[in-house]
């Protein structure tokens with residue numbers, strides 16, 4: 001199966017500011033991918049390169065096997081702040097979508113609007129943040145894209161609206177085999193819906209992979225103080241902290257750590273994300289710590 005997204009040395013600079021640096025990734029199709037990182041990490045830049053809104057400064061990107069271009073019917077993109085046209089009604093948005101997209105699924109769009117309880121004659125500017133997000137998602141999925149790109153789709157939503165939005169998204173993706181890449185600061189949400197994770201910090205990809213694989217290979221080791229380099233090959237120390245007598249390490253390892261002087265604990269996704277962020281010496285972890 002063609003990868004949803006493949007990048008090689010992908011770099012985007014704005015003048016002297018590097019927004020994305022030497023990003024090499026391949027995201028297999030058919031996944032719901034969480035893209036996480038602190039403010040300014042480069043998440044929106046990566047999503048905009050993926051949908052063809054931005055061109056790379058260096059490197060290559062292929063999306064569904066081709067160079068991405070805006071307006072592709074194979075891609076659905078919902079930008080940050082879920083932009084809708086305030087003066088147009090919900091029904092106007094659907095007509096607009098149908099006009100612009102040859103593969104528009106009118107029945108799907110109408111069914112979703114009805115299920116969401118949105119009034120077709122309501123102006124989009126009068127909708128709540130959650131309703132606007134749902135309208136923007138409806139416009140994106142009624143294109144029937146193979147890949148859906150969502151830039152912080154739930155940022156403005158309350159916990160209940162977030163849950164409904166993410167449940168709707170998950171069922172849609174599962175029923176239609178749609179690949180999804182979704183940026184968010186809310187790791188707890190991502191843990192619930194994503195099966196693939198990309199951690200981006202300070203313009204660089206720090207880790208990416210299948211969520212189950214990441215959960216299975218990362219451990220917190222606690223034991224008598226020692227040099228992390230003594231752990232042996234095949235064990236990458238992601239984060240280390242020490243007191244006078246004790247060391248605590250976050251380690252990525254495919255082999256079990258069988259030294260009985262270490263206590264080994266499993267980590268959740270948020271622990272793993274935070275360890276990579278700490279490794280990168282980043283600030284601005286507060287929003288990633290945000291819980292439901």
Ligand SMILES: Nc1ncnc2c1ncn2[C@@H]1O[C@H](COP(=O)(O)OP(=O)(O)OP(=O)(O)O)[C@@H](O)[C@H]1O
Pocket residue numbers: 014017018019020037038039040041042043044045046
């Ligand atoms: N149009 C632009 N011109 C100049 N610099 C930009 C532009 N867009 C983004 N940047 C810079 O590129 C870097 C990455 O920005 P980006 O918006 O991709 O981050 P992000 O991870 O999406 O952040 P956030 O979580 O705050 O939305 C930041 O340093 C930002 O200031």
